[in-house]
Amino acid sequence: MTQADDRILETLADSNLILSPRVLSVNTDYSRHYLSTRLGRLHEAGLVDRVDEGLYEITGRGQAYLVGRVDADDLESR
Structure with a gap:
């Protein structure tokens, strides 16, 4: 997981919208x-x-990651 990954997930969660890479880039x-x-x-x-x-x-898993219920180490082994 990178700092960008966290930022992407936060932006998606905060907006509660379906977004494209272009909109996320802006x-x-x-x-x-x-x-x-x-x-x-x-x-x-x-x-x-x-x-x-x-x-x-x-996703719900993405939301869980943001609040600390899913560990980044668990994601790497998936």
């Missing part, structure tokens, strides 16, 4: 390309769902 200090890569990793870890082509929302 609201964070990361490039759209980098965010697309990180969203793929977060999807693999079960922290975000890919709702449609290039659209993502946070």
Whole structure:
């Protein structure tokens, strides 16, 4: 997990919206390309769902990670 991963999850959680890498890029200090890569990793870890082509929302597991109920070490072994 990276600082960008935390920022992505926080932005998705705070907005309670389905967002694209482009919209996330506008609201964070990361490039759209980098965010697309990180969203793929977060999807693999079960922290975000890919709702449609290039659209993502946070999952219950992602919410649990943000409040400390899922440990980052557990995500690496998934």
